[in-house]
Amino acid sequence: MSLQQLFMIIKARYKIALITLFVITLATIAASLLLPKRYTASTAVMVEMRTADPVMGNIDSPMTAAYLPTQVDIINSDRTAQKAVKALGLSNNSAVHDKWLQTTNGEGVFEIWLVELMQKGLDVKPSRDSNVITIAYTSADPTFSAAVANAFAQAYMDTNIELKVEPARQNASWFQGQGKILRDNLELAQNELSNYQQRKGIVITDERLDSETEKLSDLNTQLTIIDSTSADTRSKISASSNAENLPEVMLSPLIYNLKADINRLESKLKEASINLGSNHPQYKSMQSELSSLKLQLEKETSHIGRSYATTEDVSRDKADNIRSLIAAQKRKLFELKHERDEANVLLSDVTSAQKAYDAVSQRFTQTNLEGQSTQTNVSVLTPAYAPLRPSSPQPKLYTLVAIVIGTLIGIGFSFMSEMLDRRVRVADDIEQSLGIPVLGELRKQQSAMSRWWRNTRILRRHKKIEFST
Structure with a gap:
């Protein structure tokens, strides 16, 4: 055509x-x-995409592109609508309740019907080039439209805070429970360590172990000295067959004087044998005196030899005693080290329990503060006012x-x-x-x-x- x-x-x-x-x-x-005339009231809220943590002070990373659409869904959610209904007190309004009875004949849940009714007049639109969200509500009453729009904005901010603090509160509750368990574990570990120390009756420290180790070292030193002295004494005993060559014999003043007297008396005896003869009484007296001196010299020399044997016996007894002390000291030191190792294990348990408790306690304090935060990244730019002209119809x-x-x-x-x-x-x-x-x-x-x-x-x-x- x-x-x-x-x-x-x-x-x-x-x-x-x-x-x-x-x-x-x-x-x-x-x-x-x-x-019928309908009036639309709108309020504008701004969503800050980067906010500072009120507890730690850290700045959060920028939000993703889906953040604003998520906020729109939160505003349109039943949770936000329930808060708005509660804030407006519509649940206690008899006129609204009568309307529900007329509409549904009493079927269903009044609160759910009221939430759905409120959501029908709600219109939420995010800005394309900014972080501003417009919340509009349309009804036959301009004042009511403004009140509902402002109620939804406040309910959205409250919901936003709750969504942030609820995980923190749950974490704080969990950390609190874990803190009680770890505190009980810490007290149990401390009691075990205390009971062990009281049972052993000692407080094991590195200083005490060093002191006991030094005592053992001193005993070993004494044993070494005694063993050296015993070896010297045994060598002298083996040489006691020729006692005159022993240093103690050669250096003894008494033996030295006896030898000098014997030498002097032998010289006189030789002279007397020449002058007086061997049968002379004076000669006989001198001969008898010489024999007495030789006998005394022999006794003194043998006495020094016997003193070496006595010294050897004393040194042997002392060495045996010191060896016993060394063995006892070693057992004591071993027991102390064993007790210290056991105490260190218990002390390590106490330290580990303390560290775990401190870490959980710190996290509990942090999450508890986060759970009490009332800061939100949403702020109202323009509150809703009762419109003067209807939004519909438009002739x-x-x-x-x-x-x-x-x-x-x-x-x-x-x-x-x-x-x-x-x-x-x-x-x-x-x-x-x-x-x-x-x-x-x-x-x-x-x-x-x-x-x-x-x-x-x-x-x-x-x-x-x-x-x-």
Whole structure:
């Protein structure tokens, strides 16, 4: 179908199009005047994408692209709506309760119905180029719309805080329970260490072990000295067959004097044997005195030899005693080291329990503070106020839309009417319908007025041509 055909159809059926346009426009205007007025109040909240931790002071990393859509879903959630309902006190409103009874006949849960009713008028839109979210609410009462919009904004901020602090509170509760267990473990480990020290009756320290080790070293030193002295004494005892060569014999003043007296008396005895003879009483007296001195020298020499044996016996006894002391000291030192090792194990248990308890206690303090935080990254930029003009209906806008839509529908009705009652409007209709060529075309007879107007234009044109020539 050509444009000419379409134009001729509309020209022929224009009354249908005008009637359709008039009816639709009139109905729209009537509906706009009869529909109840609704008012939309909106508030704007800003979401900070990077915030500082109120407890640790750390700055959080930037949020992802899905953060703002998530916040929109939180605002639209039942949890936020329940808080808004509670803040407005609608659950205790008898008028609202009566409306629920009329609407549902008492079926279902009143709170759920009320939340769904509140969500129907809610409209949440995030800004495309910023971190601002607009919360709008539409109802028949402008004051109520503003109150609901502000209630949803406050409920959203409260929910945002709860979503942040609830994990911290749960962690704090868990850390508190673990802290009690670890504190009991610490007290048990401390009691075991204390009981062990009391049972042993000692307090084992490195200083005491060093003292006991030094005592053992002193005993070993004494044993070494005694063993050296015993070896020297045994060598002297083995050489006691030639006692005159012993240093103690050679250095003894008594033996030295006895030897000197013997040498002097032997010289006198030789002289007396020459002068007096061997049977002289004086000679006999001198000989008897010499024998007495030799006997005394022999006794003194043998006494020194016997003293070595006595010294050896004393040294042996002392060495045995020191060896016993060394063995006892070694056992004591071994026991002390063993007790210290056991005490160190218990002390290590106490230290480990203390460290675990301190770590859990620190985490409990941190999470407990985080759970008490009331800081949020959401702030209200513009609170909602009661609107002065209704947001709907809008008669002017609706009328313009009705004109456009009515025009299109009127053209559609005109075309449909033409299809149901087809007429020949142009020459192409004959060729398309009958399939035969058009030989000639008779124009529609013009009216008298049309002919007069046509002749007048022709005369004027001819006069202009004559005047110009």
